[in-house]
Amino acid sequence: MNDKNRRLISVIVLNEHGVLSRISGLFSGRGYNIDSLTVAPIPDTEFSRVSIVTSGDARVFEQITKQLHKLLPIYKVIEEGDFVEKELALVKIPLSVNLAGLDSVLKSYNGSVANSNSENLIIIACDDSTRITSFIKTMSKYSPVDIVRSGSVMLEM
Amino acid sequence: MKKLNGSQMIMEALNKEGVKVVFGYPGGAALNIFDETYKQRYFNVVLARHEQAVVHAADGYARVSGEVGVAIVTSGPGFTNTITGIATAFMDSIPLVVISGQVANSLIGTDAFQEVDAVGISRPCVKHNYLVKNIEELPRILKEAFYIAKSGRPGPVHIDIPKDITAAVGDFSYPDKINMKTYKPMYKGNPGQIKKASKLIAEAKKPILYIGGGVINSNASKEIREFVKITQIPTVQTLMALGTLRSDDEFNLGLIGMHGKYAANMAMSETDLVICAGARFDDRVTGKTSEFAKFANIIHIDIDPSSISKIIKANYPIVGNIKDVFEELNPKVKEAVDPKNYEEWRKTLKRYDEIHPLKYQDSDEVLKPQWVIEESAKIVNDEEAIIVTDVGQHQMWVAQYYPFKNPRTFLTSGGLGTMGYGLPAAMGAKFAAKDRPVINFNGDGGVLMNIQELQTIAENGIPVINIILNNKFLGMVRQWQSMFYEERFASTDLTKQPDFIKLVESFGGKGYVVNTKDEFKKALKEAVESKILTFIDVRIDRFENVIPMVPAGAALYNMILK
Numbered sequence: 001m002n003d004k005n006r007r008l009i010s011v012i013v014l015n016e017h018g019v020l021s022r023i024s025g026l027f028s029g030r031g032y033n034i035d036s037l038t039v040a041p042i043p044d045t046e047f048s049r050v051s052i053v054t055s056g057d058a059r060v061f062e063q064i065t066k067q068l069h070k071l072l073p074i075y076k077v078i079e080e081g082d083f084v085e086k087e088l089a090l091v092k093i094p095l096s097v098n099l100a101g102l103d104s105v106l107k108s109y110n111g112s113v114a115n116s117n118s119e120n121l122i123i124i125a126c127d128d129s130t131r132i133t134s135f136i137k138t139m140s141k142y143s144p145v146d147i148v149r150s151g152s153v154m155l156e157m
Numbered sequence: 158m159k160k161l162n163g164s165q166m167i168m169e170a171l172n173k174e175g176v177k178v179v180f181g182y183p184g185g186a187a188l189n190i191f192d193e194t195y196k197q198r199y200f201n202v203v204l205a206r207h208e209q210a211v212v213h214a215a216d217g218y219a220r221v222s223g224e225v226g227v228a229i230v231t232s233g234p235g236f237t238n239t240i241t242g243i244a245t246a247f248m249d250s251i252p253l254v255v256i257s258g259q260v261a262n263s264l265i266g267t268d269a270f271q272e273v274d275a276v277g278i279s280r281p282c283v284k285h286n287y288l289v290k291n292i293e294e295l296p297r298i299l300k301e302a303f304y305i306a307k308s309g310r311p312g313p314v315h316i317d318i319p320k321d322i323t324a325a326v327g328d329f330s331y332p333d334k335i336n337m338k339t340y341k342p343m344y345k346g347n348p349g350q351i352k353k354a355s356k357l358i359a360e361a362k363k364p365i366l367y368i369g370g371g372v373i374n375s376n377a378s379k380e381i382r383e384f385v386k387i388t389q390i391p392t393v394q395t396l397m398a399l400g401t402l403r404s405d406d407e408f409n410l411g412l413i414g415m416h417g418k419y420a421a422n423m424a425m426s427e428t429d430l431v432i433c434a435g436a437r438f439d440d441r442v443t444g445k446t447s448e449f450a451k452f453a454n455i456i457h458i459d460i461d462p463s464s465i466s467k468i469i470k471a472n473y474p475i476v477g478n479i480k481d482v483f484e485e486l487n488p489k490v491k492e493a494v495d496p497k498n499y500e501e502w503r504k505t506l507k508r509y510d511e512i513h514p515l516k517y518q519d520s521d522e523v524l525k526p527q528w529v530i531e532e533s534a535k536i537v538n539d540e541e542a543i544i545v546t547d548v549g550q551h552q553m554w555v556a557q558y559y560p561f562k563n564p565r566t567f568l569t570s571g572g573l574g575t576m577g578y579g580l581p582a583a584m585g586a587k588f589a590a591k592d593r594p595v596i597n598f599n600g601d602g603g604v605l606m607n608i609q610e611l612q613t614i615a616e617n618g619i620p621v622i623n624i625i626l627n628n629k630f631l632g633m634v635r636q637w638q639s640m641f642y643e644e645r646f647a648s649t650d651l652t653k654q655p656d657f658i659k660l661v662e663s664f665g666g667k668g669y670v671v672n673t674k675d676e677f678k679k680a681l682k683e684a685v686e687s688k689i690l691t692f693i694d695v696r697i698d699r700f701e702n703v704i705p706m707v708p709a710g711a712a713l714y715n716m717i718l719k
Binding site: 017018021022025029062063070074075 | 277340461
């Protein structure tokens with residue numbers, strides 16, 4: 001993915017069934033990319049917020065936002081402005097590997113140990129998307145057995 | 158509050174929406190609904206013979222009447238059959254409400270008999286759709302569906318109703334008004350932009366008005382004619398706009414695009430200002446986009462913001478209803494524009510038209526389709542006659558040679574190019590305009606795609622005249638094979654044909670085989686007078702091509718002229 005073309009869109013939608021497939025269908029039907037998509041209800045309202053990371057040139061992006069506007073259950077499409085964007089990663093690493101330096105790594109990524117058992121640790125970190133990428137890269141030296149990242153959530157300033 | 162069951166609610170809603178005719182085809186999941194249609198006295202129910210035709214008929218009805226077309230079908234295969242019709246209406250922005258039965262709520266998701274994910278299937282080709290989960294929301298959904306179908310950029314709306322909902326009883330109060338938080342179409346254009354547009358028009362030297370189906374949908378023909386009269390700006394029309402201007406209007410350059418007129422395509426190539434109203438720069442219109450209106454500023458007026466700058470970047474977008482925008486724009490251009498400024502430009506275009514007019518080599522040996530179309534107009538001689546086409550060569554010849562005079566008199570599948578559209582759409586049109594002649598031009602290929610509707614036409618006693626331009630080929634595909642595939646006529650030879658006369662007679666109609674001009678004139682005159690279902694099987698020149706032509710992907714000015 002070309003970073004220059006990375007785009008963030010935050011969409012406020014009515015909470016009704018099928019709304020997510022309307023959005024994802026719009027992207028797949030028109031050949032637009034979805035790099036990540038997260039959705040959850042907005043507390044005490046009838047709306048949900050969908051955070052989408054996509055990519056494409058300016059014209060594609062303009063079409064994406066216009067086509068999103070056209071979907072009936074969509075209340076608001078926020079496409080610009082200062083977004084605070086965060087992503088979350090969970091990394092499972094075996095206790096059997098050499099854990100030297102792990103503490104410093106966690107510190108520099110604002111990470112922590114989420115849980116552990118006799119075999120594995122699960123590490124959690126929450127940060128900007130690019131930093132999550134480098135966090136995951138860094139974790140590779142601990143031979144992770146599983147990694148999951150959440151996709152971005154964002155809120156405009 | 159009135160207690161009604163779901164099916165009764167549908168009847169009441171259709172009544173309140175002023176629906177006069179419903180096209181349908183019943184089945185298990187829709188039984189309750191059809192049972193109520195049997196008991197009511199509000200509207201006429203027409204049983205078509207295939208669900209695709211049900212929707213095309215509702216579409217034809219909507220295009221002629223300007224009202225919302227209504228279709229009711231059953232679940233599963235009944236519904237899946239409608240998709241081609243729904244997609245056709247979606248591409249051409251035709252207002253429809255399509256109601257499908259669904260298996261009962263308790264069975265949804267169990268792969269029940271005749272179950273299919275209907276809202277999942279229709280989603281990409283409707284303006285909006287609904288699965289009704291409980292009886293309380295049915296009245297609101299019905300009201301919203303009609304509102305959505307006809308407001309803003311019109312389009313088909315699909316309501317999928319589980320069988321238990323059609324039987325469940327609930328309170329019925331039909332909302333008077335719709336207030337949807339998330340859907341508020343814009344009608345008025347931005348006044349600043351409109352003012353700017355009139356200034357640009359006044360300053361232009363070679364302006365072109367480029368109009369599309371949006372002008373028909375918004376009933377803006379009067380305003381567009383007024384604009385052209387005031388400014389005397391040469392105007393090109395898309396397939397969907399035909400009839401907006403009279404074909405004999407001196408400022409009407411006619412059809413633009415792949416099979417458009419030379420002068421129209423050259424005008425677009427040389428213009429310095431395109432005023433686009435209700436058109437969407439379809440690839441059949443633009444040809445190679447990088448060469449399209451290369452020297453021009455673009456004013457794009459459309460009710461759908463996503464149409465603007467989708468293909469061609471608009472410098473001056475105006476989001477609004479064509480009728481409303483031109484109501485604002487006309488007085489402004491009346492003040493600002495001096496039509497004399499465009500005199501040189503009009504002269505240039507007139508010369509282009511004289512050098513390369515639309516023309517064909519007529520013959521007395523073999524019938525030319527263009528002659529048949531021109532002659533039909535003379536014989537029918539009714540400015541309000543409704544002309545329907547299927548899809549293919551005959552469609553383009555009709556667009557080029559039929560002298561349209563009024564909006565909503567030309568029905569054709571533009572965006573999707575749906576073969577099989579003509580016959581059922583003509584049938585629907587006839588229900589909207591019982592006293593006007595309805596002529597369906599068809600190819601010998603497409604006419605077989607919904608031939609079963611001859612039965613619906615016959616039993617309803619609605620005389621539709623079908624003129625089959627029969628070249629025993631899938632003509633348009635054959636034309637492309639001739640031009641671009643070294644005459645390898647793969648799967649396009651239709652030499653083996655049914656006896657169209659016997660066929661139509663078996664449905665109670667009358668048929669003619671026509672080989673000469675005299676035979677054609679006689680047959681069509683008889684058909685117009687006799688007012689019964691007619692097939693005129695016109696044996697035309699097998700190898701006639703639609704000319705001029707811009708090859709797909711070429712620039713508009715690179716036309717094949719003979």
